């Protein structure tokens with residue numbers, strides 16, 4: 001089962017200010033990662049088969065989907081931890097901030113605090 005998990009992180013700014021925060025992410029098991037990868041491959045190769053019947057567009061859509069399938073499947077398989085958000089006190093404005101993250105984000109990462117758009121870096125504690 002995919003489980004929502006949290007772990008402590010360090011939120012810092014360029015002036016050396018530092019606070020601690022919490023990273024929220026979803027962790028997948030090895031089996032679920034395989035399942036997600038196969039699903040992505042099936043979706044893209046399915047689209048490749050469907051687009052065979054579209055005149056002219058099939059010259060680039062079919063090879064495009066055939067290539068994208070394994071590429072997306074591999075990146076799904078590697079995405080063990082899917083990032084959701086980071087929360088904590090901003091080291092610059094000292095306001096509580098919830099920063100939404102992209103699924104593929106990796107730490108350390110520079111981003112902006114949600115309260116005042118101060119540049120902050122999120123890093124593993």
Ligand SMILES: [Zn+2]
Nearest residue numbers: 090093113118
């Ligand atoms: Zn701030």
